[in-house]
Amino acid sequence: MKPAKVVSINERAIEHLKYIRDTMERAGSFTAVPGWGGILMGVSALMTGLVSGHLPSKNLWFISWLGEAAVALAIGGWAMAQKAKASQSALLDGPGRKFALSLCPGMIAGAVLTVVLFQQQLFGLMPGTWLLLYGVSVVTGGAFSVKVVPIMGLSFMGLGTIALFAPVDLANWFMAAGFGALHIIFGVVIARRYGG
Amino acid sequence: MARSHKAEAHSRPQNSRARPAQSRAADLDRLIHEPIRLGIVSALAVNDTMTFNELKDLLKTTDGNLSVHARKLEEGQYVACEKYFAGRVPRTEYRLTAAGRRALETYLEHMEALIRATRET
Numbered sequence: 042m043k044p045a046k047v048v049s050i051n052e053r054a055i056e057h058l059k060y061i062r063d064t065m066e067r068a069g070s071f072t073a074v075p076g077w078g079g080i081l082m083g084v085s086a087l088m089t090g091l092v093s094g095h096l097p098s099k100n101l102w103f104i105s106w107l108g109e110a111a112v113a114l115a116i117g118g119w120a121m122a123q124k125a126k127a128s129q130s131a132l133l134d135g136p137g138r139k140f141a142l143s144l145c146p147g148m149i150a151g152a153v154l155t156v157v158l159f160q161q162q163l164f165g166l167m168p169g170t171w172l173l174l175y176g177v178s179v180v181t182g183g184a185f186s187v188k189v190v191p192i193m194g195l196s197f198m199g200l201g202t203i204a205l206f207a208p209v210d211l212a213n214w215f216m217a218a219g220f221g222a223l224h225i226i227f228g229v230v231i232a233r234r235y236g237g
Numbered sequence: 238m239a240r241s242h243k244a245e246a247h248s249r250p251q252n253s254r255a256r257p258a259q260s261r262a263a264d265l266d267r268l269i270h271e272p273i274r275l276g277i278v279s280a281l282a283v284n285d286t287m288t289f290n291e292l293k294d295l296l297k298t299t300d301g302n303l304s305v306h307a308r309k310l311e312e313g314q315y316v317a318c319e320k321y322f323a324g325r326v327p328r329t330e331y332r333l334t335a336a337g338r339r340a341l342e343t344y345l346e347h348m349e350a351l352i353r354a355t356r357e358t
Contacts, residue, residue, distance in 0.1 A: 050351055054348045055352060061345065
């Protein structure tokens, strides 16, 4: 009988360790999205919006927002890494990995459509498409995060949909309102309620 | 998760090989051995703070159950609780104390020692 009891203790210890690991991974979802990073991304987008509205050509406008996308990606990645480090959790394990992987399909679709729209010189459709597909990415990624994240994604989707039907002259305003203001608003909520 | 690996990595109780698994099992910290309480402590180990509702959603438990177990951890000074109003909504927020973090690390050490001890049996 003794060996059976020993095995049982061993199994239970492994179960407990697994439970602790699973709980930490699931709880880690609350820190996957960086609030302060979102605010910085928003400020950066607002500055780009101010500049890009005065650029002499559509191509330059397009390039300025592509540059902004690269900057935002760098800020987001850096902020996520910092937040993961602060909470002593792995960035590419558990919820962080799920979040990043879930962001990808919408982002890739956005990149493909951007190439098509650029080839067709349909600059007016870009803000709506970008906002809509970024929103889709955030909603799917947000499935592994706190509720405010998918709500942010839905807000982007709503704004993107309106932008697709709005006059082309307002394109830059929609970019600033979405990637600027929405990022800042939700960034403040996440930073205040979910630890930075 | 890095936290748990870290805790496990340096967990090498000096006399772990000399003691039987049953004896080690008896040493377990009963305060965090209960699943809900272990869940609370584990979740707070990877978050600065978590609200009552976040913990309830995470651990899939009831208000009453969470409340009872959180209170026990509070009494043991493993977690600290802060109550405040966010606008008009009352909010209860928990954070892990230094004693709670040490208790979790010790618990992880015990678990690892138990596994080693039983494998050597």
